[in-house]
Amino acid sequence: MNRRRTLACLGLLTLLAGCGGGDDAGRVTLLNVSYDPTRELYREFNESFSQRWEQEHQQRVTIKQSHAGSGSQARAVIDGLDADVVTLALAYDIDSIQTKGKRLGADWQKRLPDNSSPYTSTIVFLVRKGNPKQIKDWPDLIRDGVSVVTPNPKTSGGARWNYLAAWGAVLRTELGNDWTKLDDPAAEQAVAAAQKKAEEYVRQLYKHVPVLDSGARGATNTFVQREIGDVLLAWENEALLAIKELGPDKVEIVIPSSSILAEPPVAVVDTVVDRRGTRQIAEAYLKYLYEEPGQELAAKHYFRPRNVAVLERHKDQFPALELFTIDQVFGGWKATHEQHFADGALFDRIYGSGSAAK
Amino acid sequence: MSFRQPSILPGFGLTLGFSTFFLSAIVLVPLAALVMKTATMGWSDFIRVVTDARALASYRLSFGASMLAATLNSVFGFIIAWTLVRYEFPGRKLIDSLIDMPFALPTAVSGIALTAVFAENGWIGQYLAPLGIKVAYTWIGVVVALTLIGLPFVVRSVQPAIAEVQRDLEDAAETLGAGRFTIFRRIVLPTVFPALATGFTLAFARAVGEYGSVIFIAGNLPMRTEITPLLIVIKLEQFDYKGAAALGFIMLTMSFVMLLSINLLQAWSRRRMVAAGR
Amino acid sequence: MAGGPSKEMLAEIASRPGRDTLISSAVKYVFIALSLGFLAALLFAPLATVFITALSKGWEMYFESFKDEDTLAAIKLTLTVAAIVVPTNTIFGIAAAWAIAKFEFRGKSFLITLIDLPIAVSPVISGLVYVLLFGAQGWFGLWLQERDISIIFAVPGIVLATMFVTFPYVARELIPLMQQLGNDEEEAAITLGAGGLMTFFHVTLPKIRWGLVYGVILCNARAMGEFGAVSVVSGHVRGLTTTMPLHVEILYNEYNFVGAFAVASLLTLLAVLTLIIKSLVEMKRK
Numbered sequence: 001m002n003r004r005r006t007l008a009c010l011g012l013l014t015l016l017a018g019c020g021g022g023d024d025a026g027r028v029t030l031l032n033v034s035y036d037p038t039r040e041l042y043r044e045f046n047e048s049f050s051q052r053w054e055q056e057h058q059q060r061v062t063i064k065q066s067h068a069g070s071g072s073q074a075r076a077v078i079d080g081l082d083a084d085v086v087t088l089a090l091a092y093d094i095d096s097i098q099t100k101g102k103r104l105g106a107d108w109q110k111r112l113p114d115n116s117s118p119y120t121s122t123i124v125f126l127v128r129k130g131n132p133k134q135i136k137d138w139p140d141l142i143r144d145g146v147s148v149v150t151p152n153p154k155t156s157g158g159a160r161w162n163y164l165a166a167w168g169a170v171l172r173t174e175l176g177n178d179w180t181k182l183d184d185p186a187a188e189q190a191v192a193a194a195q196k197k198a199e200e201y202v203r204q205l206y207k208h209v210p211v212l213d214s215g216a217r218g219a220t221n222t223f224v225q226r227e228i229g230d231v232l233l234a235w236e237n238e239a240l241l242a243i244k245e246l247g248p249d250k251v252e253i254v255i256p257s258s259s260i261l262a263e264p265p266v267a268v269v270d271t272v273v274d275r276r277g278t279r280q281i282a283e284a285y286l287k288y289l290y291e292e293p294g295q296e297l298a299a300k301h302y303f304r305p306r307n308v309a310v311l312e313r314h315k316d317q318f319p320a321l322e323l324f325t326i327d328q329v330f331g332g333w334k335a336t337h338e339q340h341f342a343d344g345a346l347f348d349r350i351y352g353s354g355s356a357a358k
Numbered sequence: 359m360s361f362r363q364p365s366i367l368p369g370f371g372l373t374l375g376f377s378t379f380f381l382s383a384i385v386l387v388p389l390a391a392l393v394m395k396t397a398t399m400g401w402s403d404f405i406r407v408v409t410d411a412r413a414l415a416s417y418r419l420s421f422g423a424s425m426l427a428a429t430l431n432s433v434f435g436f437i438i439a440w441t442l443v444r445y446e447f448p449g450r451k452l453i454d455s456l457i458d459m460p461f462a463l464p465t466a467v468s469g470i471a472l473t474a475v476f477a478e479n480g481w482i483g484q485y486l487a488p489l490g491i492k493v494a495y496t497w498i499g500v501v502v503a504l505t506l507i508g509l510p511f512v513v514r515s516v517q518p519a520i521a522e523v524q525r526d527l528e529d530a531a532e533t534l535g536a537g538r539f540t541i542f543r544r545i546v547l548p549t550v551f552p553a554l555a556t557g558f559t560l561a562f563a564r565a566v567g568e569y570g571s572v573i574f575i576a577g578n579l580p581m582r583t584e585i586t587p588l589l590i591v592i593k594l595e596q597f598d599y600k601g602a603a604a605l606g607f608i609m610l611t612m613s614f615v616m617l618l619s620i621n622l623l624q625a626w627s628r629r630r631m632v633a634a635g636r
Numbered sequence: 637m638a639g640g641p642s643k644e645m646l647a648e649i650a651s652r653p654g655r656d657t658l659i660s661s662a663v664k665y666v667f668i669a670l671s672l673g674f675l676a677a678l679l680f681a682p683l684a685t686v687f688i689t690a691l692s693k694g695w696e697m698y699f700e701s702f703k704d705e706d707t708l709a710a711i712k713l714t715l716t717v718a719a720i721v722v723p724t725n726t727i728f729g730i731a732a733a734w735a736i737a738k739f740e741f742r743g744k745s746f747l748i749t750l751i752d753l754p755i756a757v758s759p760v761i762s763g764l765v766y767v768l769l770f771g772a773q774g775w776f777g778l779w780l781q782e783r784d785i786s787i788i789f790a791v792p793g794i795v796l797a798t799m800f801v802t803f804p805y806v807a808r809e810l811i812p813l814m815q816q817l818g819n820d821e822e823e824a825a826i827t828l829g830a831g832g833l834m835t836f837f838h839v840t841l842p843k844i845r846w847g848l849v850y851g852v853i854l855c856n857a858r859a860m861g862e863f864g865a866v867s868v869v870s871g872h873v874r875g876l877t878t879t880m881p882l883h884v885e886i887l888y889n890e891y892n893f894v895g896a897f898a899v900a901s902l903l904t905l906l907a908v909l910t911l912i913i914k915s916l917v918e919m920k921r922k
Contacts (some may be wrong), residue, residue, distance in 0.1 A: 096597055459679060
């Protein structure tokens with residue numbers, strides 16, 4: 001009896017394995033593997049795109065969504081999650097899909113305009129209503145008695161942007177607005193001193209952090225629901241959404257004088273679309289993000305649109321501030337990762353570990 | 359001595375064969391993959407990863423908090439099991455059926471709910487905060503979460519054993535003038551102890567590996583409130599599968615040794631009982 | 637066994653000499669108070685949080701949460717997974733308990749420890765091992781890819797990970813029980829000419845029934861509630877590979893607290909369902 005039941009179970013397993021792949025005939029499915037804060041955006045965007053595609057091609061399309069932390073999503077794609085397109089938080093994560101999984105071409109970031117980032121965001125402060133601690137700019141965060149909530153940069157893409165924004169803001173104060181100085185041999189000493197200051201600042205900053213959540217949404221909940229901390233470092237889009245969802249009477253946004261231009265990139269996963277024959281539609285899907293309806297939806301869901309006309313229409317929502325890019329200040333993700341976030345790199349050293357490595 | 363002692367009962371080959379096969383397919387082959395992955399890294403790399411200061415701090419927290427949680431569970435789990443088996447009071451059935459809840463609640467939900475209760479603005483946290491006791495986002499929070507998820511193990515192991523304790527023996531002892539404590543030590547404890555040990559071990563083992571509920575309540579500060587499973591996740595986030603496998607391997611080995619020694623101890627005590635003619 | 641004392645038994649105990657002393661009733665109330673206090677802080681308060689949040693916007697909103705297509709898909713997936721995993725692990729548990737409890741052989745403690753092992757493995761690792769086996773970079777990755785079979789990031793992966801995590805529960809419940817009960821009655825049945833299966837169903841099963849029920853309840857509860865391991869192998873595709881626990885996380889992260897805790901509350905209710913059935917059966921028998 002045992003044997004027969006086992007066989008039946010194994011049979012069932014095989015059957016289920018069969019349903020894993022494959023599409024219904026006449027209907028295209030697309031899987032968009034994305035990170036946490038884009039859920040609301042893509043829910044609406046997918047509907048809009050499906051309508052457009054059906055009108056133009058008389059073909060029904062179903063877009064499946066997957067959301068989780070950016071890093072673990074990249075890992076899932078590397079390990080075989082069949083994503084037609086990826087829309088992640090950092091270029092580093094898509095780079096990893098390229099280098100570790102060989103699932104798309106090395107030139108992926110050049111294939112679409114604006115570094116393949118159809119929308120951007122930046123890092124701002126969320127404070128308690130009325131700003132009781134008078135937080136105005138980056139230096140205020142390390143004052144005595146101020147506590148700051150930010151997720152763990154080792155597990156959260158958003159948290160890396162937070163860290164880099166803080167670092168860059170110090171360099172901006174020390175060196176002025178001319179980022180070419182960083183590569184100028186003549187300014188070498190000034191740059192070294194500024195980098196030292198930035199490191200010291202970031203070190204101080206994390207001393208003011210009581211909780212390191214594993215993701216951006218977790219940090220927002222800790223700050224708003226549990227009422228931990230005086231300042232939350234957050235994506236601008238997350239901060240705006242949090243105000244809408246969790247109560248405009250509880251928290252408000254403070255825009256620092258300068259911050260980082262966060263560019264969440266998108267890409268078509270070559271090996272998957274070629275195998276499934278979905279390249280045309282996947283590319284159309286991403287292009288649609290750059291078109292006006294896509295840009296409008298991005299703005300509606302609090303991402304800064306690239307399209308100047310659309311941005312102009314929403315300028316009340318997106319106040320101007322000085323933005324620097326990761327390429328300008330840190331020389332791209334690869335270098336940044338090695339210097340700051342790898343095992344035993346700067347972030348680990350802040351917490352007094354990793355001394356054994358390197 | 360042969361591999362097994364003769365018995366007239368049938369089905370030894372079939373059942374042992376089937377369970378070993380199934381065990382291999384579901385548990386051993388996957389774990390072998392973990393060991394193999396660890397083996398692909400060099401010896402010196404392995405040592406460096408598993409003896410990193412941060413890893414050591416995380417073992418201290420993971421194993422220390424689990425030990426504390428399992429101990430708390432043994433004490434209170436015994437009291438709860440005793441109460442549920444021996445006493446009749448209103449709501450006993452309901453409470454009995456709620457004991458399994460920590461298993462059914464997704465660990466993330468337990469974590470979120472516990473944090474909500476024990477945060478400084480929570481139901482219980484607000485009364486503890488003036489006393490200077492912070493539970494959420496400290497190691498105490500870790501212990502609380504681990505205690506919750508291990509509770510059913512102890513209660514459910516001990517309940518049947520307490521039901522087994524022969525009341526007549528207790529009564530006889532009492533008639534003969536034995537004190538309450540003596541009865542407990544000489545009659546109750548020996549019967550219940552193996553079950554209590556099982557419950558303790560399982561609660562401990564489960565606590566060591568727990569991830570979902572702890573990350574919400576721990577605060578996750580490196581060197582202070584960072585558990586080993588979180589370090590594994592951090593390694594994974596960096597695509598460092600080998601490092602993750604190495605830490606997983608260390609945890610697995612420690613837990614295996616723990617479990618094996620308890621099981622050997624139990625087998626030994628059972629054999630002693632059998633030898634004494636029950 | 638864990639059903640508590642019967643009325644007659646309690647009455648009988650109460651009538652025994654020396655039972656009804658001041659100290660024994662003091663002990664009784666201290667025990668009850670300690671149990672309730674401990675459970676209140678650790679178990680009832682979080683549970684109450686779940687239900688109060690789920691109902692914070694009224695019953696209507698509570699039931700509204702279950703109309704969502706993705707939520708329904710998640711409930712279906714969780715029930716499917718439990719329907720495969722629980723019977724399989726029950727059969728394994730019975731077979732393993734028979735071999736281990738009824739026979740003496742070398743390496744028994746070692747075997748029991750291996751059965752215990754999944755409890756000790758961190759859920760993160762339980763998921764990871766299947767990625768190492770079946771992932772694109774894993775042992776069987778290429779082979780599976782060539783044949784277009786998906787295991788991880790699809791239902792089979794979720795079933796396997798859940799099976800791994802809930803593997804020990806039935807066996808763990810039955811082994812000590814069957815060891816305690818001994819072999820005498822089974823040996824008598826066999827001597828009298830009963831077959832193996834007949835002996836099991838007519839002699840062994842009635843004795844281990846409640847232990848088996850408890851094992852199944854625990855296994856089922858864990859199977860439906862598992863989060864960590866499944867989260868690693870699921871791929872998080874909405875409406876396709878999200879189980880109820882994963883869906884709870886998704887809803888929570890969407891700031892849909894009512895929806896998230898409504899699904900969580902349903903999960904707890906599903907888990908006690910088996911327990912309620914058991915109580916009903918017990919009551920009927922009396």
